[in-house]
Amino acid sequence: MTLSDYIPVWDKLSPAQQAQLLANTSSRSVKKGTVIHNGSMQCTGLLLVQSGQLRAYILSPEGREITIYRLFERDICLFSASCMMNSIQFEITIEAQKDTQLLVIPAESYGSVMEQSAPLANFTNEIMASRFSEVMWLIEQILWKSFDQRLAEFLLEESAIEGSSTLRLTHEAIGRHMGNPREVVTRMLRYFQSEGLIKLSRGSVELVDLAGLEALRDR
Numbered sequence: 001m002t003l004s005d006y007i008p009v010w011d012k013l014s015p016a017q018q019a020q021l022l023a024n025t026s027s028r029s030v031k032k033g034t035v036i037h038n039g040s041m042q043c044t045g046l047l048l049v050q051s052g053q054l055r056a057y058i059l060s061p062e063g064r065e066i067t068i069y070r071l072f073e074r075d076i077c078l079f080s081a082s083c084m085m086n087s088i089q090f091e092i093t094i095e096a097q098k099d100t101q102l103l104v105i106p107a108e109s110y111g112s113v114m115e116q117s118a119p120l121a122n123f124t125n126e127i128m129a130s131r132f133s134e135v136m137w138l139i140e141q142i143l144w145k146s147f148d149q150r151l152a153e154f155l156l157e158e159s160a161i162e163g164s165s166t167l168r169l170t171h172e173a174i175g176r177h178m179g180n181p182r183e184v185v186t187r188m189l190r191y192f193q194s195e196g197l198i199k200l201s202r203g204s205v206e207l208v209d210l211a212g213l214e215a216l217r218d219r
Contacts, residue, residue: 003103006048006076009119017113017120024109030096037080039091045106047077052100053161057093057176066179069134070097070161078127081107147180151188152217154178155198155207165207174205 003021004010010018030036036054037044047054054071056079071077079092114120141150154177158167175185189205192198197213199206207213 001050001074001103003048003105006074006103007120007123009117009123012119013113013117017117020109020113021105025103025105028102028104030100030102032096032098032100034096036094036096036102037077038093043107044080044094045104046081046110047071047094048103048105049073049075049077050101050103052102053097054100055095055097055177057095058091059093060179064179064181065093065176066138067177068092068138069131072161076127078124078131081105081110142179147184148188148191149217149219150178151185151192152197152213155205156210156213156217159207159210165210167205167207168203169205170203 003018003025007013013021030052036047049071051073054075054077055067056069056071056077057065057067059065077094080094114124141153145153151174154174155167158169159165171185171189172182174189175182178185189198189200192213193200195212197207197209197216199208
């Protein structure tokens with residue numbers, strides 16, 4: 001995949017602007033579990049996912065994690081280049097959830113072209129708005145949905161992502177995604193198992209009643 005596969009306004013950039021982005025874009029491979037960007041790092045740049053999966057999360061003052069969104073093939077991670085957006089004031093951590101292949105555009109190069117190109121600036125604003133919509137959706141889930149509904153939603157979403165009803169996830173990993181202590185997750189998973197919705201094994205969760213989980217999610 002090339003930059004034109006990620007940037008739909010590519011044809012609206014001048015040849016010089018295209019050349020500037022191409023000349024400064026590099027390729028990077030990261031292993032599962034690698035922290036690519038966090039608030040204490042320098043501006044990482046735009047991350048374009050060629051393959052694999054990234055997780056964006058924030059940390060509470062107590063060190064509790066909560067996933068705000070995930071990125072897959074053809075997605076662009078904009079908040080890793082937040083230094084070029086003065087209005088971004090919160091710290092975000094980007095971690096590879098799977099072995100991932102990336103294209104990286106330095107923030108300086110992208111920001112320079114964006115200042116010259118209204119179509120690229122508009123496209124960037126659309127990405128930002130989309131990500132903030134996902135964050136607002138998450139806040140609504142936390143505020144208005146019970147934990148059992150949110151957990152059912154997470155398990156169904158993870159099953160759809162992995163294409164499998166058996167999820168290789170520990171209770172601790174689920175807690176990190178959802179911003180809840182492992183003990184709380186364990187209690188709810190055991191309740192789900194007692195209701196015949198899932199089957200628990202060491203390091204995995206098997207979804208056995210998808211319709212029941214969907215009914216709980218939509219309650």
